[in-house]
Amino acid sequence: MGHPEKAKEFTRDLDRTHWHDKALWFVREKRDRAIKAVPEWEQLREQAQKIKSHTMANLDLLLEQFETNAKAKGIQIHWAKDAEAHNRIVLQILQDREMTRLVKSKSMLTEECELNPFLEKNGIEVIDTDLGERIVQLRQEHPSHIVLPAIHLKKEDVSTTFQEHLQTEAGNNDPTYLTRAARTHLREKFLAAEAGLTGVNFGIAETGGVVVCTNEGNADLGSSLPTLHIASMGIEKMIPRLKDLAVFTRLLARSATGQPITSYTSHYHGPVEGGEMHIILVDNGRSEMLGDPLFRKALNCIRCGACINTCPVYRRSGGHSYGYIIPGPIGSTLGPGKDLAAHRTMPYACTLCGSCTNVCPAKVDLHQQLYYRRQQVVDAGLLDPPKERLLNLAGWLFKHPALLDFTGRLTRKVVPCLPRALLYNRFNPWGEERELPEMPKKSFKELYKEKKGGQS
Amino acid sequence: MRIGLFIPCYMNELYPGASMATLEVLERQGLEVDYPLEQTCCGQPMANSGCTKNLKDLAQRFLRIFKDYDYIVGPSGSCVAMVRTHYAQFLDGEPGFDRLKERTFELCEFLHDVIQVETFDISFPHKVGLHNSCHGHRDLGLGTPSELHVPCTNKLENLLLKVDGLELVTVKRPDECCGFGGTFAVAEKEVSVVMGNDRIEDHLSAGAEVMTGADISCLMHIDGLARRQGKPLKVMHMAQILNGEVPHGTS
Ligand code: SF4
Numbered sequence: 012m013g014h015p016e017k018a019k020e021f022t023r024d025l026d027r028t029h030w031h032d033k034a035l036w037f038v039r040e041k042r043d044r045a046i047k048a049v050p051e052w053e054q055l056r057e058q059a060q061k062i063k064s065h066t067m068a069n070l071d072l073l074l075e076q077f078e079t080n081a082k083a084k085g086i087q088i089h090w091a092k093d094a095e096a097h098n099r100i101v102l103q104i105l106q107d108r109e110m111t112r113l114v115k116s117k118s119m120l121t122e123e124c125e126l127n128p129f130l131e132k133n134g135i136e137v138i139d140t141d142l143g144e145r146i147v148q149l150r151q152e153h154p155s156h157i158v159l160p161a162i163h164l165k166k167e168d169v170s171t172t173f174q175e176h177l178q179t180e181a182g183n184n185d186p187t188y189l190t191r192a193a194r195t196h197l198r199e200k201f202l203a204a205e206a207g208l209t210g211v212n213f214g215i216a217e218t219g220g221v222v223v224c225t226n227e228g229n230a231d232l233g234s235s236l237p238t239l240h241i242a243s244m245g246i247e248k249m250i251p252r253l254k255d256l257a258v259f260t261r262l263l264a265r266s267a268t269g270q271p272i273t274s275y276t277s278h279y280h281g282p283v284e285g286g287e288m289h290i291i292l293v294d295n296g297r298s299e300m301l302g303d304p305l306f307r308k309a310l311n312c313i314r315c316g317a318c319i320n321t322c323p324v325y326r327r328s329g330g331h332s333y334g335y336i337i338p339g340p341i342g343s344t345l346g347p348g349k350d351l352a353a354h355r356t357m358p359y360a361c362t363l364c365g366s367c368t369n370v371c372p373a374k375v376d377l378h379q380q381l382y383y384r385r386q387q388v389v390d391a392g393l394l395d396p397p398k399e400r401l402l403n404l405a406g407w408l409f410k411h412p413a414l415l416d417f418t419g420r421l422t423r424k425v426v427p428c429l430p431r432a433l434l435y436n437r438f439n440p441w442g443e444e445r446e447l448p449e450m451p452k453k454s455f456k457e458l459y460k461e462k463k464g465g466q467s
Numbered sequence: 468m469r470i471g472l473f474i475p476c477y478m479n480e481l482y483p484g485a486s487m488a489t490l491e492v493l494e495r496q497g498l499e500v501d502y503p504l505e506q507t508c509c510g511q512p513m514a515n516s517g518c519t520k521n522l523k524d525l526a527q528r529f530l531r532i533f534k535d536y537d538y539i540v541g542p543s544g545s546c547v548a549m550v551r552t553h554y555a556q557f558l559d560g561e562p563g564f565d566r567l568k569e570r571t572f573e574l575c576e577f578l579h580d581v582i583q584v585e586t587f588d589i590s591f592p593h594k595v596g597l598h599n600s601c602h603g604h605r606d607l608g609l610g611t612p613s614e615l616h617v618p619c620t621n622k623l624e625n626l627l628l629k630v631d632g633l634e635l636v637t638v639k640r641p642d643e644c645c646g647f648g649g650t651f652a653v654a655e656k657e658v659s660v661v662m663g664n665d666r667i668e669d670h671l672s673a674g675a676e677v678m679t680g681a682d683i684s685c686l687m688h689i690d691g692l693a694r695r696q697g698k699p700l701k702v703m704h705m706a707q708i709l710n711g712e713v714p715h716g717t718s
Contacts, residue, residue: 015655022657032665036640043613052616321614323644327661360655362648362662363515364601369614382553385517394517398650402513406521409476409508410528419480440653444660445691448481455479455486459502 013356018328032326034162039320041269042370049265059262060374062255063311067301073216073249074292080219081290084281089291094124097293101126101208101241102133104289108239110135110205116223116230117141118210119157119314120243120293122336138200140229142193149176155330157337158267158316163329197229207233209279211244211290212313213259217252220280221290224263224273231277238286242279245293247310259313262372266315300348305383309344311373318367318377324360333357340367344380347387355393358384416456423450470500471536473571475546475683476508482683485704489542489574492710496582500540503532511549515649519557526557534563538581539571542706544603544682547573552606573603575681575705579622584629589711592632596675597623598666598689599642600682609681613642623681623705630708636673643669647688663692667700677701677714 022028046052066073078088091097097120105113113135115121127137127148139148143160147153150172154160161169166184173179179192209230213222221242223230234240250256264270282288301307319325319339330338335346335354343361346354358381367377388394408415426434427450435442453461470493474486493500510525529550533539541547550571558564578584599621603609610621627633646652646662653659666689670678676699680686683704690702701714 015657018655019657022661025661028661029665046616049616323646323662324655324658327658358517359651360658362601362644362646362651362659364644364648365605366601366612366614366642366644369605369612382515382517385515386519387517389517389519398516398654399518402516402518402650403520405508406510406513406518406525409510410521410524412505412507415476415507423480440656441691443656444695445663445688446694447691448687451481451483453483455474455483456502456504458483458487459490460504 012334014328014332014334014360015356017332017334018324018360021329021332022327028327030165031163031329035320035326038159038268039317039370042266042317042320043269045265045269045271049261055258055262056372056374058258059313059372060311062250062258063373064308066249066251067247067307067310069251070246070249070301073251074246077214077216077219077249078292080217082219084219085288086219086281087287087289089289091291091293091295093295094293097124097243097291097295098126098129100291101243102130102135104239104241105130105135105206106133108205110239112136112138112203112205113208114138114140114200114204114206114233114237115144115208116210116225116233117144117160118208118243119337120210120245121208122154123295124243124293126243138197138204140197140201140227140233141225142190142227145193145197146172149173153331153336155338156316156319157314158319163331201232201236204233204237206239206241207235207237208241208243209234211242211248212263213250213256214244214248214290215251215253215256216249218280220278221248222256223277223279224260224275225277226268226270226274228275231275234277234279235283238283240279240282240286240288242288242290243293244290245295246297247312263313263315266317266370266372296349306344306348306380308375309341309348309380311375312341312371313373314341315372317370317372318375321366321370322361323364323366324362328360333360340377340381341375344377344384347384351387351391352393355388358382358388416454419454423452423454426450468498468537470498471533471539472500472502473506473509473533473539473541473546474502475541475543478543478683481687482704485542485683485707488704488706488710488712489540492574492578492587492706493540495587495710496578496584498582501536506532509546509549511546511553512649514549514553523557526554527561529554530558530561530563530567533571534567537570538577539567540574540577541571542574542681542704543684544573544600544607544609545684547571547576548602548606573607573609573681575623575626576603576607576609578709579626584626587626587629587709587711589709590631590633591708591711593714594634594636594674594676595627595708596636596638596670596673596678597621597627597641598645598670598678598680598685599623600680600685601642601644603681604642610642626705626709627679633708636670636675638669638673638675640669645685645689647685649684652688659688660692663688667693667698671698671700675700677703677708679703679705679708681705
């Protein structure tokens with residue numbers, strides 16, 4: 012099933028669709044208020060774009076610098092060319108130390124690599140400790156948003172899930188009660204964990220350290236209670252200098268949730284006392300994207316989720332309708348970049364309204380990328396054949412004005428004579444819920460000729 | 468000054484009224500306007516679907532037909548955006564293309580920036596909701612997008628404020644997409660319909676009697692939904708209001 016079919020499912024429950032739209036629009040409005048309190052907002056975006064583009068142009072050198080500096084701090088560095096390599100490295104680190112209990116904080120990269128099922132298959136207990144991620148993990152679902160993983164769920168849904176898995180009271184939907192229950196449950200998991208895995212928001216070449224931003228402090232617990240900390244990091248997370256970080260921390264939380272800064276912005280510059288710290292640098296298709304001038308700017312993404320919150324299609328179709336681990340505008344360019352055939356409907360789940368490009372703190376040219384992704388889909392022969400034939404026929408017709416005029420005249424003559432049942436049926440998706448325009452007797456061209464004829 | 472009138476293909480066939488209003492608004496400003504009869508389509512529907520097969524031909528056709536005019540003016544933000552932002556892929560480096568790009572304007576933008584119209588000498592004593600169609604709004608900059616933190620202006624609003632008696636209502640989401648999106652309206656019909664209905668509700672609750680905008684494709688979608696449900700919202704192209712017409716349908 013592609014996006015249209017799943018979106019159709021989603022919109023079947025109109026109340027829920029509107030609720031979802033409003034929940035995310037609320038975040039978008041909060042973001043608007045937050046950024047309007049920063050006079051230099053647009054300069055910050057521009058600076059972020061420049062830093063990231065510079066970083067991408069010098070990625071090889073910066074990564075080497077990062078590796079050298081990290082090693083000097085006692086951090087062990089691993090390189091993974093793809094998801095499989097990444098997963099094997101994590102497993103190996105755990106198995107070498109005979110560890111079986113891992114707590115994880117939010118990491119879209121490990122979602123991308125499908126780390127959890129891989130580890131579980133190999134006898135490792137993996138607990139997601141971000142509240143939203145834990146909820147979807149208990150439900151055996153995927154996150155529906157990169158920052159708000161359980162945004163598709165109402166508190167009633169969470170209550171039922173917790174009742175089933177954490178034995179909370181039936182029908183108690185109080186968010187505070189539910190959060191407390193989750194906290195108690197997670198605390199046990201934290202204390203029992205042997206290893207903690209975190210994602211990385213920024214890797215600083217100059218210092219060899221990494222920065223993780225969360226609102227729940229779960230990354231901090233997970234990386235400091237156990238003696239082993241593994242940080243999984245996509246190679247595009249690099250920034251050159253510590254002072255560049257300020258630009259991004261100012262942009263990230265405001266764009267994501269409208270907060271001035273994330274509750275926790277934690278810097279990791281070495282293992283905890285007596286412990287170990289490992290960083291896995293993951294490529295998984297990123298270098299390939301770097302080589303593509305049309306799409307390379309997607310690597311500037313800092314995963315704030317703002318483009319997702321503002322997307323009018325996402326808000327009304329939900330994250331799961333995209334069928335890729337990252338939904339919304341950024342997912343719709345990354346997904347097809349990974350597997351064009353599997354994600355061919357993603358670039359079309361978009362009206363090209365351009366709101367995403369405008370909110371993006373790193374100035375990723377999102378709607379342009381989706382426009383070009385469509386050309387890739389067509390060039391690869393992946394558009395529905397009837398649709399492509401129709402569009403090519405139209406394109407051909409537009410090169411033949413006389414024939415076009417004739418077709419137009421015919422349509423305007425014939426349509427008004429047709430009985431409604433012939434016009435409005437399942438072969439006319441336009442007309443299922445909309446009236447067709449009323450057919451005028453004459454085209455503008457005909458009227459124009461009459462007018463000019465009358466004048467001369 | 469010779470103006471080449473660029474009427475999108477579907478407007479020519481389905482919206483001769485709004486097309487004629489465009490011509491008349493320009494003529495009432497004392498401008499010399501010519502409608503080249505051999506024009507067809509800018510190629511936007513194909514381009515937005517990723518079908519580039521016929522696009523170079525269509526873009527070259529457009530260039531050939533319009534290149535000698537002082538200005539090319541069209542009543543559709545998205546079609547003008549096609550020329551200004553997407554033709555480069557097919558025409559970069561062709562003689563006359565840079566000039567064409569600089570001289571192709573959306574109608575309201577042209578009236579606002581180039582002609583700098585002072586008054587239209589008309590009245591429209593109605594409550595009007597402005598729909599900022601995305602391509603004109605964000606790609607052409609007809610208004611300041613709500614996402615950006617820059618000084619705020621809106622060319623369409625500025626023009627409407629020159630119309631006597633017209634009351635502009637304040638909607639909650641002034642630049643939210645209506646869900647037309649070309650083939651999106653059909654391929655993603657369900658989401659498209661929800662989006663369109665949401666716009667209608669926003670305008671109705673703001674008290675709008677008439678919804679207007681600079682792109683009739685969006686208005687066609689809104690109008691189709693409103694008429695099917697019998698909603699009390701009339702839809703008119705900006706050109707029709709600026710031409711002094713009374714509230715009626717889009718055609
Ligand atoms: S593309 Fe931009 S707006 Fe979207 S998640 Fe990435 S940084 Fe945020």
